[in-house]
Amino acid sequence: MKFLVVDDSATMRRIVVNSLQRIGYDDCIEAADGIEALEAYDPSVEFVITDWNMPNMGGLDFVKALRARGDAKNVPILMVTTRSVREDIVSAAQAGVNNYVVKPFTPAILKEKIDQVFEAIGSG
Amino acid sequence: MPHDTEIEIRDVLLNDSQSTLRQVSSVLSDLVVTDHGDSNLAAMVSEIESRPAGLAELVKAVVATYSEIMGVVESLRKSRGLLEEASMQRIKRTGLKLAEVSSATETAATGMLDGLDRALDMVDQLDASAADGAGGDGPAGLRADLRDELYQLIGLLQFQDITSQQLGYASTVLSDVEERMLRLSAVFFPDGIAPPELTPSPSEAVDPGLDPVNTADTCDPEASTLNSETRQALADEIFTVPGSA
Numbered sequence: 189m190k191f192l193v194v195d196d197s198a199t200m201r202r203i204v205v206n207s208l209q210r211i212g213y214d215d216c217i218e219a220a221d222g223i224e225a226l227e228a229y230d231p232s233v234e235f236v237i238t239d240w241n242m243p244n245m246g247g248l249d250f251v252k253a254l255r256a257r258g259d260a261k262n263v264p265i266l267m268v269t270t271r272s273v274r275e276d277i278v279s280a281a282q283a284g285v286n287n288y289v290v291k292p293f294t295p296a297i298l299k300e301k302i303d304q305v306f307e308a309i310g311s312g
Numbered sequence: 313m314p315h316d317t318e319i320e321i322r323d324v325l326l327n328d329s330q331s332t333l334r335q336v337s338s339v340l341s342d343l344v345v346t347d348h349g350d351s352n353l354a355a356m357v358s359e360i361e362s363r364p365a366g367l368a369e370l371v372k373a374v375v376a377t378y379s380e381i382m383g384v385v386e387s388l389r390k391s392r393g394l395l396e397e398a399s400m401q402r403i404k405r406t407g408l409k410l411a412e413v414s415s416a417t418e419t420a421a422t423g424m425l426d427g428l429d430r431a432l433d434m435v436d437q438l439d440a441s442a443a444d445g446a447g448g449d450g451p452a453g454l455r456a457d458l459r460d461e462l463y464q465l466i467g468l469l470q471f472q473d474i475t476s477q478q479l480g481y482a483s484t485v486l487s488d489v490e491e492r493m494l495r496l497s498a499v500f501f502p503d504g505i506a507p508p509e510l511t512p513s514p515s516e517a518v519d520p521g522l523d524p525v526n527t528a529d530t531c532d533p534e535a536s537t538l539n540s541e542t543r544q545a546l547a548d549e550i551f552t553v554p555g556s557a
Binding site: 195196197198199200202203206240241242243269272274277278286287288289290291292293294295297 | 418421422425429463464466467468469470471472473474476477529530531532534535536537540543544546547548550551552
């Protein structure tokens with residue numbers, strides 16, 4: 189399964205990729221902001237994990253832009269972010285995010301949320 | 313920022329000027345309250361000239377007032393210089409310092425991740441050796457514990473991203489303060505006077521290659537390493553309870 193990991197922090201990208209490897213997902217590509225991610229995305233990507241606060245194009249705008257594309261309407265998206273105000277979380281849900289992880293997280297939480305997404309879309 | 317002594321001097325000058333202006337007002341009142349009957353300026357001047365003691369008193373008061381007002385103006389000019397010095401240089405430098413902190417923590421975190429990756433590879437090699445029969449079952453549990461511990465350490469390094477956002481927020485606050493101070497400064501001296509160039513001390517020197525980090529878009533003012541379970545619970549509630557969003 190191919191993951192696209194989007195975060196402006198190189199450290200966070202490595203932590204997410206490490207965590208994914210820990211739970212059995214080894215195929216990851218990375219992007220540092222929403223614009224890079226839109227360029228990097230192709231239909232071979234089966235799961236997107238994105239931060240919210242990023243330069244150039246933030247996570248929320250990236251999700252909206254991705255959902256507007258014909259080839260990404262149904263790709264699962266997990267938002268991994270420090271933002272934890274109710275209004276923000278609701279905005280993410282309304283934009284098309286499938287699940288939400290608050291930083292700092294553990295590999296166990298990441299796995300739980302990914303599994304929940306697969307269960308919800310029936311392809312786990 | 314103005315020093316306390318400069319603020320005191322300015323306050324004293326303002327008080328003295330106020331006092332002198334009251335004296336001027338009083339003298340003018342004394343002069344005007346004469347019975348010259350109409351607003352004829354020539355008659356008024358003539359009247360003043362006919363009262364040499366009052367005129368001298370007035371001139372003396374005006375000169376004193378002028379002198380004191382110039383003192384206040386000079387004091388304000390110095391205050392503006394201090395404001396500009398603080399806003400244009402110290403605050404910008406502070407922003408760059410914050411960028412340096414962010415960069416340093418990123419570098420340190422990357423180095424630690426490299427080390428942890430190498431350690432995990434070694435654990436994997438131990439596993440392989442054990443599978444070949446080189447070790448017993450006992451060390452396997454220990455290796456598993458070690459692996460978990462190392463992964464937890466990787467997770468702890470999320471502090472870098474979070475503190476970076478916190479520093480970024482502080483930087484945006486400083487930028488806001490800078491803008492407000494410049495606007496305040498412009499009120500006093502709209503024509504503008506170049507602030508003095510300062511030579512930074514070695515402790516204030518920053519890497520010129522660094523950009524001021526984090527705009528409002530790249531940092532979350534609420535970013536925190538604390539209470540993540542509580543905050544995750546709120547997200548879970550919204551994403552799992554129908555109608556929460």
